[in-house]
Amino acid sequence: MDNFSTWVSDQDISIQYLYTKYLKQNPDVELQKRIALEGYGKYLLSQQKSDGHWGKYYYQPKWTSTHYTLLQLKDCGVSPDTSACRNILYSMFEECQLPEGGLNLAKSDMKSDICVDGMILNYASYFLPEYEKLEPLVASILQKQKSDGGFTWYDQNEGDPHSTICVLEGLRSFLASTKDEALKSKVKAAIQRGIDYFYQHQLFLEEKKYQKLTYPFRYFYSIFRFLLFAADLGLEVNDSISEGLKLLSKKEKNGFFTLEKLYKGQTFIDFSKVGEIDPFLSIYGNYIFAQLK
Incomplete structure (x- = not known):
């Protein structure tokens, strides 16, 4: 870990902050303040246009859109009170939220996409935790959970x-x-049912396409991504998680994880190239092993 911490000290300020958050379990607020002023965070924020958008619109083009940039800024650890992110999110909900609670980020007339709604809830809960329009979104999502x-x-x-x-x-x-305890109870129940869905399928361990190490995750599932989610929740290690950890351990080398796949499309930043050590995967991978013992 000494070599790893030395490596971290030479990385982007976001990675240095995530190291304190995930591996030290003591987020360094002073480092977090610098994310908007240096490196990945500063560059992503600098790509915002005068109309508040990144890319051309909320979901166009894919990886440089407002939607995916907000998700990446959250992942980078930029401060949740960043006005550039909060303001465009207010606009997103005002312009795109449908009567049923979901959001349509497309310019065409269509229903909300549950996958996109989940990602919106992810970063909107981070940047606008107090916003009253989150609850209708949550209610819409909970209504769409399948029987499995x-x-x-x-x-x-x-x-x-x-x-x-x-x-x-x-x-x-x-x-x-x-802070709504009744809603918390419903959300916890839905999360448990979702976890059970993955357990029913043994985390899709046998499907090689889900074994690849890739970052950013975008909207794609991977075994690594589930293990990171499991680490965040502190789930008990069962047979499925144990097998997932075995797969992951084969990809670890001296505490580092190498990028195996990238999803095609225009990006603002490539954090690493295929075959290179990826900083986010390396932080997350060590966190997974630390939490899921």
């Missing part, structure tokens, strides 16, 4: 892993921000 505990934007009765992990992360983020 999963979620999906497909026209089917079973959940899919991509939508489900995005929704679970969103509900987890909301759980940390709400």
Whole structure:
């Protein structure tokens, strides 16, 4: 870990902060304040246009859109009171929230996408934890949980892993921000049903496409991503998680994790190239092993 901490000291300020948050379990507020002024955070914020958007609109084009940039800024640890993020989020809810509570980020007339709604809830609960329009979004999401505990934007009765992990992360983020005990109870129950969905499928351990180490996660499921979620919740290690940890341990080398896959598309930043040590995966990977003992 000495070599790892030395490596961290040479990384972007976001990685230095995430190291204190995840591995030291003592978030350094002074480091967090610098994220908007240096490195990844500063650059992402500098790409915001005069109309408040990144990219062309809330969801166009994919990875440089307002939606995915807000998700990345949250992941980078930028302060939740960052006005640039809060202000465009107010606009997003005013312009895109549908009567049923979900949000349509497209310019066409369509229903909300449960997978996107989950990601919105993830970063909106971080940047606008006090916002009253989060509760209708949560209510909409809870109503769409399938009988198997999963979620999906497909026209089917079973959940899919991509939508489900995005929704679970969103509900987890909301759980940390709400003070409504009755709603907390409902959210916790939905999260447990979602976790059981993954257990029913043994975390999809046998599917090689889900074994790849990739970051940013975007809207895609991976075993690594579930293990990170499990670490955040402090889940008990069962057979499925144990097998997932075995897979992950084979990819670890001296505390570091190498990027194995990137999703195609225009980006603002490539944090690493395939075959290189990835800073986010390395922080998250060590956190997973520390929490899921």
